[in-house]
Amino acid sequence: MSDVILYDYWRSSASYRVRIALGLVNIPYRTVPIDLLAGIHKIPDFLKRNPQGLVPALEIDGIMMTQSLSIIEYLDETRPGQGLLPTDTLGRQRVRALSHAIAMDIHPICNLGVVGHVMDMVSAHGEDPDATRLDWMAKYIGGGLAGFEAMLAKGGAGADVGAGAVSSDFCHGSRPSMADICLIPQLYNARRWNVSLSHFPRIRAIERNCASIDAFANAHPDKCPR
CATH class of the missing domain: 1.20.1050.10 (Glutathione S-transferase Yfyf (Class Pi); Chain A, domain 2)
Known part of the structure; x- marks a missing residue:
């Protein structure tokens, strides 16, 4: 089982971005669905992962990360050569x-x-x-x-x-x-x-x-x- 975990809501644009990015850099991950309509993002256990109460939250490299664009830039910097951002x-x-x-x-x-x-x-x-x-x-x-x-x-x-x-x-x-x-x-x-x-x-x-x-x-x- 992958040690990369994506706390995800299927229709979230921000989560969708991170799913694409993980695919482009070939990182296997496990999904934990967070049902926004049911308010799961507001319960204490999830707020420990993301105090904003938003998705996505990504557990990778032993760190819990939030904010989709910040995550994508992290992937670009730590997995070079994938072209998520240009080099110039x-x-x-x-x-x-x-x-x-x-x-x-x-x-x-x-x-x-x-x-x-x-x-x-x-x-x-x-x-x-x-x-x-x-x-x-x-x-x-x-x-x-x-x-x-x-x-x-x-x-x-x-x-x-x-x-x-x-x-x-x-x-x-x-x-x-x-x-x-x-x-x-x-x-x-x-x-x-x-x-x-x-x-x-x-x-x-x-x-x-x-x-x-x-x-x-x-x-x-x-x-x-x-």
């Missing part, structure tokens, strides 16, 4: 910027706790919470992905990089990086909330390329223990 400084900056555009701008305002609170507020005012949720997701996921699509056509310094960037297989260059690891879970969420991706040809091309890689396919929520 500008490349790393660009991948971080793309990753943060999703993980720090789109994801936080569309997660379970935030959207649930919004729905409670509108319901208290007699409005339709389900319609409000769909409108909220369309605005923030759709708008965020529009910005991401535009960022894909820009180089690390913000200059247009032309056809070279548009024709690359992934978010940055010819292999998946942390940016792709962040993008794919967000697209799963977009489809879950009926956010149209029709205006994002570059994003959809990257998604097709990622889908052919086992690490992405095996990390899909439909394949996760619940």
Whole structure:
């Protein structure tokens, strides 16, 4: 049995990122499902692992780690040669910027706790919470992905990089990086909330390329223990 343990919720974007990353660096792991809907992330035993009461938490190298992007960067630094981030400084900056555009701008305002609170507020005012949720997701996921699509056509310094960037297989260059690891879970969420991706040809091309890689396919929520 693997000594690497991922405390995971099957539909969590942040957990999904870490599952992909572990697959890309070929690290076997054991999953312990944490049911967010049942509130398991708030019980004392789990709070000892992550005081924020969030997933994922990853036990690896004898240490308990939290925060998906921090975990991915740790894996990149301790398992070199896997390309989760580029080796050049500008490349790393660009991948971080793309990753943060999703993980720090789109994801936080569309997660379970935030959207649930919004729905409670509108319901208290007699409005339709389900319609409000769909409108909220369309605005923030759709708008965020529009910005991401535009960022894909820009180089690390913000200059247009032309056809070279548009024709690359992934978010940055010819292999998946942390940016792709962040993008794919967000697209799963977009489809879950009926956010149209029709205006994002570059994003959809990257998604097709990622889908052919086992690490992405095996990390899909439909394949996760619940």
